[in-house]
Amino acid sequence: MKRKWDNDDDTGDKKRMPNEESAPYVVVVHGPPKVGKSSLIGSLVKHYTHKNLTDITNPITIKS
Numbered sequence: 001m002k003r004k005w006d007n008d009d010d011t012g013d014k015k016r017m018p019n020e021e022s023a024p025y026v027v028v029v030h031g032p033p034k035v036g037k038s039s040l041i042g043s044l045v046k047h048y049t050h051k052n053l054t055d056i057t058n059p060i061t062i063k064s
Contacts (some may be wrong), residue, residue, distance in 0.1 A: 029041055
């Protein structure tokens with residue numbers, strides 16, 4: 001049974017061009033004061049960039 005949103009063409013299976021960037025990830029860390037939000041973000045940044053952040057303010061943008 002074919003559904004109306006099924007397509008026989010390959011438009012939904014496009015391959016990315018080599019210089020085409022994918023959409024960035026957006027992560028929201030929300031919570032009450034003094035529960036470790038900044039520590040968590042600092043740890044994630046250190047893990048993925050191998051750099052320490054000394055002052056975490058809003059918003060943080062990391063591009064790789």
